[in-house]
Amino acid sequence: GDSVTQMEGPVTLSEEAFLTINCTYTATGYPSLFWYVQYPGEGLQLLLKATKADDKGSNKGFEATYRKETTSFHLEKGSVQVSDSAVYFCALRGYNFNKFYFGSGTKLNVKP
Amino acid sequence: GAGVSQSPSNKVTEKGKDVELRCDPISGHTALYWYRQSLGQGLEFLIYFQGNSAPDKSGLPSDRFSAERTGGSVSTLTIQRTQQEDSAVYLCASSSGQGFQETQYFGPGTRLLVL
Numbered sequence: 001g002d003s004v005t006q007m008e009g010p011v012t013l014s015e016e017a018f019l020t021i022n023c024t025y026t027a028t029g030y031p032s033l034f035w036y037v038q039y040p041g042e043g044l045q046l047l048l049k050a051t052k053a054d055d056k057g058s059n060k061g062f063e064a065t066y067r068k069e070t071t072s073f074h075l076e077k078g079s080v081q082v083s084d085s086a087v088y089f090c091a092l093r094g095y096n097f098n099k100f101y102f103g104s105g106t107k108l109n110v111k112p
Numbered sequence: 113g114a115g116v117s118q119s120p121s122n123k124v125t126e127k128g129k130d131v132e133l134r135c136d137p138i139s140g141h142t143a144l145y146w147y148r149q150s151l152g153q154g155l156e157f158l159i160y161f162q163g164n165s166a167p168d169k170s171g172l173p174s175d176r177f178s179a180e181r182t183g184g185s186v187s188t189l190t191i192q193r194t195q196q197e198d199s200a201v202y203l204c205a206s207s208s209g210q211g212f213q214e215t216q217y218f219g220p221g222t223r224l225l226v227l
Contacts, residue, residue: 034215036218042220043203043220043221044155049215099171103154104154105153105154
């Protein structure tokens with residue numbers, strides 16, 4: 001069945017460091033891929049998405065490219081800020097459009 | 113309101129009691145989802161409503177769990193005879209229901225603790 005695997009956290013970085021959070025997926029057909037972010041004390045909110053192979057989603061300096069050949073959707077940011085500290089979830093919407101499949105989340109801590 | 117709202121924000125109950133969790137989706141959104149987020153885990157799909165279609169209940173973990181959506185808007189998730197393993201954050205999300213590119217908008221969740 002469809003599934004998402006993302007790197008375990010927590011990830012601790014210093015401000016202005018480069019961030020990569022790995023996400024790989026298993027899906028039938030051509031899923032849409034998403035990154036959601038959950039800031040402390042808040043609900044999940046969409047960070048970025050990509051709906052077909054080679055698409056790049058971007059928002060707030062974050063980017064992720066839909067790589068069908070490696071079934072990956074890694075999240076990157078060139079220079080993280082303390083305000084980026086949050087839990088990041090990779091997700092896919094697969095062939096059964098009813099369901100979204102979420103990874104277990106990766107907690108990011110950015111230190112000043 | 114502007115976003116998805118859920119109530120209560122926190123619920124503490126005793127094992128064996130029934131609980132009801134409420135979700136108010138964004139106005140006009142026809143699709144509504146319930147998820148469960150256990151400590152340190154990802155989101156577990158529970159149930160999906162789309163318009164007047166029969167809901168997709170395939171994620172409900174047992175027959176103690178049920179959900180309804182009245183008038184295509186407000187939804188209630190009911191857990192009967194609660195168990196300690198039901199303790200989790202229950203999240204509701206809604207979307208426009210207009211295609212596979214649609215985005216889900218999440219509520220703040222209800223944190224359930226079963227003693």
